[in-house]
Amino acid sequence: MNGATLSDVALLVPELILVGMSVALIVLARRIKNTPIAATGTVLAALGAGMYSFWAVSEGTQVGFGGMLILDGYSQFFKVLIAATLALVALLSVRSHDLEEVPRGEYHALLLLASTGMMLAVSSLDLLTLYLGLELMTLCSYILVGIAVDRPTSNEAAIKYFLLGSFASALLLYGIALTYGLTGATNYQAVASVITGQGLTENPLLLVAIGLVAAGLAFKIAVVPFHAWAPDAYQGAGAPVAGFLAAGSKAVGLAALGRVSLTAFGEETYVLSLVLAGLAALSIVVGSIVALAQTDMKRLLAYSAIAHAGYALMGLMAGTREGISATMTYAFFYVFMTLGTFGVVIALGERGRTLDGYKGLARQRPGTAALMLLFLLSLTGIPPTGGFVAKFVVILSAVRAGYVGLAVLAVACSVISAFVYMRVAVFMYMREPEEPAPSSFPVAVSAALAVAALVTLIGGISPGILTVWAVSP
Amino acid sequence: MNAYIGIAVSFVLAAGITGLMVILASTLGKKNSTPVKLSPFECGVDPFSLPIGKLAIKFYLTAILFIPFDVELVFLYPWAVLYRQLGTLGLVEMGLFLGILMAGYVYAWDNGALDWQ
Numbered sequence: 001m002n003g004a005t006l007s008d009v010a011l012l013v014p015e016l017i018l019v020g021m022s023v024a025l026i027v028l029a030r031r032i033k034n035t036p037i038a039a040t041g042t043v044l045a046a047l048g049a050g051m052y053s054f055w056a057v058s059e060g061t062q063v064g065f066g067g068m069l070i071l072d073g074y075s076q077f078f079k080v081l082i083a084a085t086l087a088l089v090a091l092l093s094v095r096s097h098d099l100e101e102v103p104r105g106e107y108h109a110l111l112l113l114a115s116t117g118m119m120l121a122v123s124s125l126d127l128l129t130l131y132l133g134l135e136l137m138t139l140c141s142y143i144l145v146g147i148a149v150d151r152p153t154s155n156e157a158a159i160k161y162f163l164l165g166s167f168a169s170a171l172l173l174y175g176i177a178l179t180y181g182l183t184g185a186t187n188y189q190a191v192a193s194v195i196t197g198q199g200l201t202e203n204p205l206l207l208v209a210i211g212l213v214a215a216g217l218a219f220k221i222a223v224v225p226f227h228a229w230a231p232d233a234y235q236g237a238g239a240p241v242a243g244f245l246a247a248g249s250k251a252v253g254l255a256a257l258g259r260v261s262l263t264a265f266g267e268e269t270y271v272l273s274l275v276l277a278g279l280a281a282l283s284i285v286v287g288s289i290v291a292l293a294q295t296d297m298k299r300l301l302a303y304s305a306i307a308h309a310g311y312a313l314m315g316l317m318a319g320t321r322e323g324i325s326a327t328m329t330y331a332f333f334y335v336f337m338t339l340g341t342f343g344v345v346i347a348l349g350e351r352g353r354t355l356d357g358y359k360g361l362a363r364q365r366p367g368t369a370a371l372m373l374l375f376l377l378s379l380t381g382i383p384p385t386g387g388f389v390a391k392f393v394v395i396l397s398a399v400r401a402g403y404v405g406l407a408v409l410a411v412a413c414s415v416i417s418a419f420v421y422m423r424v425a426v427f428m429y430m431r432e433p434e435e436p437a438p439s440s441f442p443v444a445v446s447a448a449l450a451v452a453a454l455v456t457l458i459g460g461i462s463p464g465i466l467t468v469w470a471v472s473p
Numbered sequence: 474m475n476a477y478i479g480i481a482v483s484f485v486l487a488a489g490i491t492g493l494m495v496i497l498a499s500t501l502g503k504k505n506s507t508p509v510k511l512s513p514f515e516c517g518v519d520p521f522s523l524p525i526g527k528l529a530i531k532f533y534l535t536a537i538l539f540i541p542f543d544v545e546l547v548f549l550y551p552w553a554v555l556y557r558q559l560g561t562l563g564l565v566e567m568g569l570f571l572g573i574l575m576a577g578y579v580y581a582w583d584n585g586a587l588d589w590q
Contacts, residue, residue, distance in 0.1 A: 005562065023576040030583045 008064035014049035021045035022112035029105030038108040042090035050083030074473040075123035091448035099238040114140035127186040145237040157236020172216025178209035188264040220253035224282040231302040243342030269319035283310030318401035324472035326393040333386035337378040340452030360433025376421040386459025
């Protein structure tokens, strides 16, 4: 490697913490079968990695490994977000009824490795490092989706996810290859400088390259028409894994797309804007409407996540720094409110699977119902929750970028999605209970729910505390 | 752009000529099928098992375990060639790499992947 020194390793400390814990869990896997050691270790590693990422950037932006990795405010923001996702998912996995037979050591080791891939992807400054990080994330995700080997639905979901995922990886790789063929570089800045020199008119193939890279990343974010895997994968996977994919995978895809669109293809933003605007409009409409027809809770959340991915893209579409900050804000609040909702689904166990299970919950467990209501309000985008702030900033950035029609569509679809989420609330508060009250939750699950609720509320009441960190690259 | 047209043309030519040969042979070729010609090759006895035979499923684990060590060699070889230029950092990195690889090996061993029975 040209010029890689020991000081470059400092850039990788958060990843090394996660890998170290993962390797330790793999070696100890057979000895810690049904103990909470694996979950504890994962949470500790996530806290360590998150805290290091949070403090490290005070020394300023650093580039290392021959310009392949960067440590700046942008990667810091997403690394902390990924660490938070990992910690919350590890806490929620403590007692999940659909992951009971799963070997704990391996499960948490895979979660750690997937998060390592995510961190590499958000800090990469080169298309190849980006691909490497995303592949590490997706390969671990395939196994995580199918980790309940004795459940046929889990296996089916894993195979579907694997087939479509490999296809998307191939698209991304093909886009990278075309970019390299046309510009002779994979480094973002080098690609950008070549594009600035040549312009699009001389290189119509560049359109194809940008389109392929965007399509490959759109698959990770699960936006229409690259969403087909998400509902099946979420439904078949254990609820914590589904939450991990919905929150982490999406945030990373958005982060990668944000950096690529601003740094590498910055000169051709308007091409990417059109593509992203189309994807955003389709996702918002399809996600909101199809969610209406769902009765399985995880499928409902999958379609809701597709709609949210569409909203998040509205920020990137503008192609400006403000737009990317808006998407970062969206990704941040989205992660916490989604994990909160998944947390309630997990906490309710077997009962949380279907929509009917929520009937009369408010009478049996008023606290849980109130938490669920908070997350649902946030997903709808009603103040005073983080979801409102998130939707507000992305719609504002779309209006500023001149996409008024799309902004109107987004607001209209918000109303449709309100119907989706409020249906759950009506079931909880206005129906008679049909099933016995759920048993009390483990402390870890309650803690995760409390953190998610706290961030959602603080974000709604004084968003400035959190959004100040959302600085674009 | 023009530099790539040659490659595209050669692809089209290759596919076209091969396809043409196959189609011509199967349509124009003279077919004189007699019972003797249609009987199984060589001795005329119907085969009673797959020609490759049955393979013990245990080999699949061995094959999977083989892959990491094969890949390890792919990394070790260029590292050995450039050992002096890479210096201490290269040594540390290779140590880390081997350590992580060994963790997988220990895991496989621990879970009984090396027991033949």
